[in-house]
Amino acid sequence: MSNAISRAYKLFLKGYSLRAIAKIFKIPKSTLSYKFRKAYGADYAEQRNHWGLIPIIQEYTNDKSLSAKDRQQIRDWMNQNFNQIIESEKAHLDKPLYTNRKLQQLTELECSYRKGDWRSLFENTLTSTY
Incomplete structure (x- = not known):
């Protein structure tokens, strides 16, 4: 190869x-x-695991609230541990992990709630009824 x-x-x-x-x-x-x-x-x-660890790591590397140094450290860590990450991805293809963006999309789709994620919706519902 x-x-x-x-x-x-x-x-x-x-x-x-x-x-x-x-x-x-x-x-x-x-x-x-x-x-x-x-x-x-x-x-x-x-x-290729579309719902695994790699998209989550990539979300962090694109996060503008982190410093450039922090984002570079995350990229370096990913490159150093890439083979281990891929082996873990292959072993857990049936167990999805969701990025914050995907959680927000699912919340909007399933709950029609645009102000936050489903956890805050659930917490707001619980606290408002008592």
Whole structure:
């Protein structure tokens, strides 16, 4: 397996789309998909956990309330521990973790509550009835 394909697959597991990776490596998307199937199996796409730890870490690295130094430390930690994170992701594909953004979207969708998340809605409901 070539080093470029393993780097590309690492980006895929981090959440990059095939199209974005194909642009980065300047190869056709279909070739990239073929190489991934050949190297990682026909179910290579199923190995990416959309509701795992990586999106949560990425949410922190994009958080403007953290200092640039803190965000860089989080990125460095993720890169140093990437293989362990991926193994954990693969082992827990059936156990979703939600980012704060996703929790807010679910609250708005399920409860029509835009002022906070479902926990604050629940707490407000409990305290207002007593």
